[in-house]
Amino acid sequence: MASAESSDGSIPIIGGTGALGYGLALRWAQAGLGIVIGSRSVERATEAAVRVRSAVPGATVEGLGNDDAARSGAIVFLTVPFRAQSETLNNLRDALEPGQLLVDCTVPLAAAVSGRATRSLGVWQGSAAQQAQEMVPEGVTVVSALHSVGAPVLSDLGTELDEDTLVCGDKKADKARVAALIQRIPGLRAVNAGPLETARIAEQLTPLLISINARYKTHAGIRVTGLPEGELWT
Amino acid sequence: MASAESSDGSIPIIGGTGALGYGLALRWAQAGLGIVIGSRSVERATEAAVRVRSAVPGATVEGLGNDDAARSGAIVFLTVPFRAQSETLNNLRDALEPGQLLVDCTVPLAAAVSGRATRSLGVWQGSAAQQAQEMVPEGVTVVSALHSVGAPVLSDLGTELDEDTLVCGDKKADKARVAALIQRIPGLRAVNAGPLETARIAEQLTPLLISINARYKTHAGIRVTGLPEGELWT
8 A cells, every 4th residue: 555645655535526525636736746536436536637637737646436546545535525424434344444544524514414504413423523433444543634624715726725724533643644644735734623522523614614604705714823833743 | 771882881791700701801991991890799790890900000890790780781791601601691681681782602611510621512502602592581682702712811911812703693783793892802803603503613612722722732712714804794
């Protein structure tokens, strides 16, 4: 398995044809990282990879089925809609291996059951991330991140990012590896928000920002003030 | 009843001897606004008023029982701990009058029932603010704000604020009146976060920031990025 941190490794993005996953693919491609876009449909994954290469000439990106994508890197990003999270993780049971990190970016918006995007669903385990941790094979560790970063902003390479993302997980070392990848995207800072259970709150930032977006016709993000300058992960 | 917006009006702070209420009193006193500190104990309210005058010479501040305090201004701030919210509102039933705004700042931290301050309680109505709206006399409107502003930062007049506070409420005009008072504190920007039900999320920022504070040994706050420059309440 390629290391996601090595310069020639790849970052698998499960659901990478969706808005968030595709935006991340663009930004990481621009930063020179290799990407594997995963989709239920290999055709759509391949199409998305072509679009990334067209937007970022020279990008190292390929499109694969979700299971092959999940095998292609140590740190796997899950960017499917909440509606598809459970089914996707079921389908990945044979693909994910002990030692991998799964970065869950899903948010239980009520929109998943035709409710409002400014409201959220109660998840039995407490958060989408905790549901993911329950579903992944033993030895796979879930980290939760990237809830509050808007897909439209990510996808518009002309927009400079200037915001934070909260990272929740039970081990700081795991979070730091994820943070290092996230911070390869210029203008995006990763903040250690606590254990995985704190995803219960971090996931709620999405409906909150959607509510703020509606009021100000913008794509809002979050900054945590009062943090020390410089490196947050030493 | 004095108008809270007029230059000679007063801002009642119920629970103003507590950390958050006292910090707000200091900041508003410094901004030249009149304050009425409310407490169950008139003595403690009076003592707190003396302390404010000592920290901010020339401050217009007095200490009263909660019920008399609640009668002294159009916009009443409720800054008691969640544990005391329900009892306090019961006791204010004859003091609050139709047309008043009650700004609920309480947060249902699990610490209220000897749990962790990084966790929160589920409130039947959805949020502390919605519980407050259920309990106030008819004609009193609840607005929710100031959850993420740290009391230690407010109380340290040497620290310049540089953060936002989310304001939730069902009518923009009510929120705008509250925002105008909040923004009398330099460095504090009030952001329209949506209807009162959004307090379910805004209240969760407190345990989130407490979790971040523990990791970075700081007093963190929140900034919403991507908002238009300038006035947010036109």
